[in-house]
Amino acid sequence: MRFLRASTAGIAVMTVLRIVSAGPGVTLQDGGRHGYLRFGVTAAGPMDPLAFATANAAAGAERDATAIEVSLGGVELAADTAVSVAIAGGAFRIEIDGRVLPHAAVATLEPGQKLAIRPGEAGAWCYVAVAGRLDVPKTLGSTATHTRSVLGGISGRALAAGDVLPLADPRILEPRLAALDVPWFAREGTAIRVVLGPQDDYFTEAAIAAFLAGPWTVSARSDRMAYLLEGARLAHGKGFNIVSDGIAFGAIQVPGEGLPVVLMADRQPTGGYPKIANVIGVDLGKLAQLRPGARISFAAVTIEQAVAARRAEALALSRPIAREPLVRSEFPSEFLLGVNLVDGVTADGTEEDARS
Amino acid sequence: MSSGQTVTYPRYLDAGEAALVVEFGDSADPAINAEVLALDSALLALEIEGVRETVPTYRSLMIHYDPLVLAREKLVEAVEQIEAAHPQTSEPKTLWTLPCCYEPEYAEDLYQIAELTKRAPERVVALHSGAIYRVYMYGFAPGFCYLGGVPDALKISRREKPRPPHPPNTVMLGGGLTLVATFSMPTGWYLIGRTPERMFAPAREPIFLVEVGDSLAFEPIDAATFASLEARAAAGEIVAKRKRLR
Numbered sequence: 001m002r003f004l005r006a007s008t009a010g011i012a013v014m015t016v017l018r019i020v021s022a023g024p025g026v027t028l029q030d031g032g033r034h035g036y037l038r039f040g041v042t043a044a045g046p047m048d049p050l051a052f053a054t055a056n057a058a059a060g061a062e063r064d065a066t067a068i069e070v071s072l073g074g075v076e077l078a079a080d081t082a083v084s085v086a087i088a089g090g091a092f093r094i095e096i097d098g099r100v101l102p103h104a105a106v107a108t109l110e111p112g113q114k115l116a117i118r119p120g121e122a123g124a125w126c127y128v129a130v131a132g133r134l135d136v137p138k139t140l141g142s143t144a145t146h147t148r149s150v151l152g153g154i155s156g157r158a159l160a161a162g163d164v165l166p167l168a169d170p171r172i173l174e175p176r177l178a179a180l181d182v183p184w185f186a187r188e189g190t191a192i193r194v195v196l197g198p199q200d201d202y203f204t205e206a207a208i209a210a211f212l213a214g215p216w217t218v219s220a221r222s223d224r225m226a227y228l229l230e231g232a233r234l235a236h237g238k239g240f241n242i243v244s245d246g247i248a249f250g251a252i253q254v255p256g257e258g259l260p261v262v263l264m265a266d267r268q269p270t271g272g273y274p275k276i277a278n279v280i281g282v283d284l285g286k287l288a289q290l291r292p293g294a295r296i297s298f299a300a301v302t303i304e305q306a307v308a309a310r311r312a313e314a315l316a317l318s319r320p321i322a323r324e325p326l327v328r329s330e331f332p333s334e335f336l337l338g339v340n341l342v343d344g345v346t347a348d349g350t351e352e353d354a355r356s
Numbered sequence: 357m358s359s360g361q362t363v364t365y366p367r368y369l370d371a372g373e374a375a376l377v378v379e380f381g382d383s384a385d386p387a388i389n390a391e392v393l394a395l396d397s398a399l400l401a402l403e404i405e406g407v408r409e410t411v412p413t414y415r416s417l418m419i420h421y422d423p424l425v426l427a428r429e430k431l432v433e434a435v436e437q438i439e440a441a442h443p444q445t446s447e448p449k450t451l452w453t454l455p456c457c458y459e460p461e462y463a464e465d466l467y468q469i470a471e472l473t474k475r476a477p478e479r480v481v482a483l484h485s486g487a488i489y490r491v492y493m494y495g496f497a498p499g500f501c502y503l504g505g506v507p508d509a510l511k512i513s514r515r516e517k518p519r520p521p522h523p524p525n526t527v528m529l530g531g532g533l534t535l536v537a538t539f540s541m542p543t544g545w546y547l548i549g550r551t552p553e554r555m556f557a558p559a560r561e562p563i564f565l566v567e568v569g570d571s572l573a574f575e576p577i578d579a580a581t582f583a584s585l586e587a588r589a590a591a592g593e594i595v596a597k598r599k600r601l602r
Contacts, residue, residue, distance in 0.1 A: 037411045037420070039556070039564045040494035040501075139558055149498050149539060151558070198369035198377045243384055244495060244502075246411040246418025248375035270413055270495030278372030306373035307423045314424060 015081040015170050017130065019163040020114060023073015025224070028134065028153040028165075029127075029265075031064025033142035037246070037269040044144035044152060047125045047224060047265050048285030050184065050313065051089040055129035058086035058106055058180050058321050060173065066136060066143045068128040068159065072291070074118040075159070077109070077128065083170035084108045084131040085115070088182060090123010090289045101177070104185065106323060108176035123289045131173050135166040146266055148225065175325035184316050187286045190215075191299040192279055194252065195306055198245075199274035203254070204237045211260065211276055214297035218290050224266040227287065229296075233258030236274065244272040250279030250287070264288060280306035282313045366391075366439060368432055369416075373423050378435055379416040384504050384533065388415045389492050390445035393569045395435065398443040404434055412568050413493045414502075448490065448571040453597040454536070456485065456527055456549040456574040457582040464522075465546040469529060472512050472546075483507045484548055485574045489534060491566050499538035499556025499564060503572055506534050514544040526550050527574065549574065552585035553596045560592050571601065 019026075029052065032045025046052035046069055056065050068075065070092065077085075086106050087094055094101040095116045101107055103123075109115055117126055136143050136154065145153030154163055200208060211234055219228035240256040247253070251263045253273040262279060263271075265288075279287055280301060290296065301309075369377040378395060381388035389412075396412045399419070406426025411418040421431055458481040460466060470477045489503035506529070514530035521540045522528070528535045528545035535545060538556045551574070555565050566572060575597075577585065585595045 035409055036498075037409055037418075038494060038568065039498060040496055041498045140563070151498070195370055195372050198371050243382060243414050244493070245377060245379075245413045245416045246371065246375070248371040248418070248420065250372055268496045269411060270493065275371065278370070278375070280372060281374055303370060303373045303423075303428055307427075310373065310424055 015083075015167045016079070017083070017134065017165040017167050018078045018080070019159050019161055019165070020076035020078050021161045022075045022159045022163070023071060024158065025071030025073050026075045026159045027069050027071075027145035027147070027224075028066055028136060028143055028159065029069045029145060030066045030143045032265075033140050033144050033146070033152065036140055040269055041140060041151070042146050042149060042266055042269060043249075044142075044146040044224075045265050046127065047288040048089060048127070050282070050285045050317070051125065051289075052127045052129075053317055054104070054180070054182055054184075054321070055086045055088040055127035057317060058088065058104075058323075059084070059129035059131045060171070061129050061131065061133065065129065066134040067130075068134075070117045070126040070128060072119045072124055074116070075128075076117075077115045078111075078113065079109045079167065079170070080111055081167070081170050082108060082110050082172055083167060084173035084176065086129045086131070086173075086180070087117065087126060088180060088185070089126030091120045092123060092126040093118045093120040094126075101326070102179040104180040104182045105326075106173050106175070106178045106180065108172055122291075124291050125288055130167060130170070132170040133168040135168040148266060175323065177326040178323035179326060181322035181324065184313065187289070190294075190296050192287050192296055193283045193301045193306065193309070194250075194277035194279050194298045195303060196277045196300050197275070198278075199242060200276050202237055202239070202242070202274035203276055204235060207234045207237065208276065210234060212298045212300060215295045216260065216297065218292050218294045218296070220292040222292060224264055226264055226267065227262040227290070229260045229262065231259070234260065234276070240273060242272055242274050244270045247271045247275070248278055250281075250284050251275045252277045252279065262287065280309060282306075282309045366395075366435070368435075370428070371418065373428070374421060376419045376421065376428065376431055376435075377416050378419065381415045384414040384492060386490050386504060387445075389490065389504070390569070392417050394443040394445040395438055397446075398438045399435065402434065402438075404431070407431070413495065414504075446569070448569055448601055449567070451488070451571040451573065451599040451601055452566050453573045453575050453599070454527075454551045454553050455577045455581065455585055455595060456551045457577050457579060458485070458549045459579050461579065462550040462582065463548050465519075466548060469510070469512065469546050469548060473509055475509060480510065480548070481576060483510050484529070484534070485576050487573070489572045491568050491570045491572055492533075493568055494564070497537075497539050497541070499536075499554070501536045501555050501566060501572075503534045503536070506532055512546065515546070518542040518544050519547075522547050523550060525552065525554065550582070551596075552582055552589045553594070554589055557592065560594075565594065565596065
């Protein structure tokens, strides 16, 4: 097995990443369990697909490689071998042995060090991708955790203190410690873009206008399956029961009580409530990163606009991610926020290693 | 659909920019479901680049696609071409007979169903196990299998409020349909029996027992038979009977 290496004593040992502590809702996710929706199997996968892809790209991992999705519960990790990780997502507080890192960073964990990721000033999900591979078994072709159907991850459950994740081909990235220049996390404004339908004809024009205008407040009962929205109830034009049909990521269904429910990564593959609109692909992560209490509205766009936004995002992701080596022991706040880092080195680390 | 307008099917609806819904009707009906499945197999046979995954349901096919690889109009065009050629709607290929225990311990809501349908519990069991069902779709959770063809006398609404969780592999009744529910969860359906068979078993081949469009029937078994079949099913054996129809 490739994750075996010779120890100094000459005995093969397994290199691992250890979960020192984990709050509720920290899971392993890969690109998702695709191909089985027709059998009732949820795809799962990352809540913020862009942040997940960014972390894996920065780690030099496969696009859909298994990463740790950190919830607001936070996590502490340790490795028994030196290994680099890339971290991206919401504005979490990231520390290695007390040293605070930027919100999007490459960090190298030495044996004995502890990486702590806790909720910061904004954001609900953060991804830890490894330079190497988390070697966990696949179920139905995927490692994505779906706790409701007990599939993926470790025994189909969220990560917990004491879990040991086999680490294959651990590598060290240069520079060992760097801020990532990821301007696409700016995600300004509170409007979430949607394409209306497929059952917008179940709502009156006034209800559609009220739906778009909001404002909606993200409910504290939201989770990986659905974000529940609170606000003024919407009126259905012709009832709230439809013959069950497919549900896409970001579908916004409106059950009988009239409050929209946005179906997220752990959604059921089919359902029987009318869906007024669907969040566009590039705004899924923006919505996912909102915490309970956040206020939003919706903006209707065309399919063409939604596809153009996807194309722009794919182009940005296809370029090497610039990195700014971290050498200072203290950073000004604008540095920690990851802004103005356009002069950083490129992902292949062509500039000198700034460690000294 | 504004009032009084006739809808022409199939309809093309968008679920965002990465999923197209092709709708053939607005009811759970075997003929409509057959059209959905005919499009599904014809489309999958074409292996169009950019089609990620399809989800057949009672009356529509959801096509998940990558809009950066396959433009919506190209996808609609492909579907229109398939429909213009009137794809063959195939008859069910397989009849599955699932053993089902209807004894009170395994059918907690049987007496309630008997009351609602104004029939003796024995009659309810005879009706439910005497019908041949069509597998309309999977949905909700892995292996949850939705069956049409419930005798009219057993067509009852779902509960107004969910009841506490049922055991795994429970057979349920509600909303004019019957359902095999693989996982334990609270439900708005009525519990009519339990099968030892696994509709979903990740370590078994096939992982999912039946195909959408198959026929399915239930065969009453007693508690002792349930116990022995349950042990065999737990060990990975398929305990349902399979009959090829063509």
